[in-house]
Amino acid sequence: MLPLALSIGDPSGIGPEIAVQAWLQRKALSLPPFYILGDPALLAARARHMGLDAPLAELDPEDANSYFAERLPVVALENSLTDTPGQPSAANAAGIVEAIARAVEDTLAGRACAIVTAPIAKKPLYDAGFQFPGHTEFLGHLAEEATGIAARPVMMLAGPELRTVPVTVHQALSDVPSTLTAALIEQTARIVARDLASRFAIVAPRIAVAGLNPHAGEGGAMGTEDAEIIAPAIAALRAQGIDAFGPLPADTMFHARARQGYDVALCMYHDQALIPVKTLAFDETVNVTLGLPFIRTSPDHGTAFDIAGQGLARPDSLIAAIRLARQLADNAAPTT
Template sequence: MAATRAPLALTSGDPSGIGPEIAIAAWLLRDKADVPAYYLLGDPALVAARAKAVGVDLQVIETDPSGAAQVFANALPVVPLASSLVDTPGQPDSRNAAGIIEAIDRAVADTFEGRAAAVVTCPIAKKPLYDAGFRFPGHTEYLAHLAEQKTGTAVMPVMMLAGPELRAVPVTIHIALADVPKTLTTEAIIGTIRITARDLQRRFGVTRPRIAVSGLNPHAGESGAMGREDEDIIRPAVEALKAEGIDAFGPLPADTMFHARARAGYDAAICMYHDQALIPAKALAFDETVNVTLGLPFIRTSPDHGTAFDIAGQGIARPDSLIAALKLARQLADMEAKTS
């Protein structure tokens, strides 16, 4: 795995979105915001052209991962891809699919081989990838596939939204709300919490993680009066985890879990569906919250927003969440190096 002070591998995501611009903006703030060294996997000519288009005076240096840290102070290091990319801000193009996927592949490979400390990904759009034949639901599932290919071991990826005031983890993610009760299982909750507790210890440095577990229904079901899922699915998971020595408690009413006093009592909140976790996380700290994939044999972070095609090429995209993702990736890599 990566040496602790290797640079971070940053993918530019969908180049038709704001990925190249926030990568540029983060580099421009490297001193002011104390941004850790990274290299961008992309097209050096496209990055230079995008900088010029948004009025930024930027030196781009084509390099390989081993030379990135040395040039980072004075120029944006870009590691070129074999696949070509087309520069069409605001207009997603399936011709970019090969380059988008190649960047992810190479970032993961660099991390496994020690050339990078962690993977940081700019946002992708799924439809252009699907149009080009990409068969995975999204970034997370593809990263898990790459990890399984490399290690020969099954991987259960877990999404965490990590901000300065809240770490929130959804058990079910990109499915319809109507499908959540049918999909939610005791085993899925147990697996999610085991991975969350383990990575909080290994990568976040939390000695004994306190895990708050939300209910699914209003008032956590009112002892079955408002639905049986809380008693029949969630509570058995919590009891099983307690028996393993994990400090999990719940199910708790979700409407009282996220105020300041409640948050002081736990290190992560486990939620039953996507919006139950992401709404409080983004409401509390939209610009500082980071998407972290737990359960992988390498560190991966990402901004908590999407491609923002509507503002791509205008030079107005904020790099705050990307900077937070870069800084958290560096912190997690350093912590893992100390605890491993």
């Protein structure tokens, strides 16, 4: 099996150190081979700073599997990166973007089986002229640019006890009701159902759909969106053979007994989806991007500039992202 491509993320955050820590646990945890798209000098410097014994091997992706057991495989970027823990800089933007783009290129070219991305921060990228809201949208752009096919990336948070998908993502709560449409809900749910079947090996996914308003609108007493937008979308999905049901009151759909009745919760806005899954399993939850022609996972946390380089960061979510990426790649691999 091909290795995983791990983009370095913002090097001023905890990405470099948790990547090294993950590699150091490769044998104990039986981690699948991966290589880091980054700056070898920066990774070596951060490992020394952290007191970590991690010999590096600068190589091409094709050689990563051969070196992984004894050396941390690193594919060097054309753009160098500056190792300034806790001090993000727009000067690193070119390297951060290059690492993501090359991970996509390697995966689509068959040099890697999936992409794992370490966290990025938006402001340093914006300061350097980055035109996309974040990782997900940039990945969608790269996919469309490479294949000529429009991509609709969908964010899923996958933990050991719960999977959630927000229909609207990084926008103000006050803008959600005007953004939410039956068509958007349908499109998101179709992508979720397709990828749960093809990549998660869930043959007939059960999709629990959350309401927007308290008590899912309480029959119109607390808002009309649930009856006028969400319910028609669910009816349309069911007519297409997708096992979607709701709208459900969000305050009663995440307890243990309720979770047994579905495979994924389709939520109407960011916090409605992310709060329950991160509360249940913050360190084991993984961000998975659906709707792309390649597999992409990432930790569920950010750059953590405030603790970068201090020996406080835990690699648990990155390790979970590495494991899930390999599992999804195995599920999606053609059988012979």
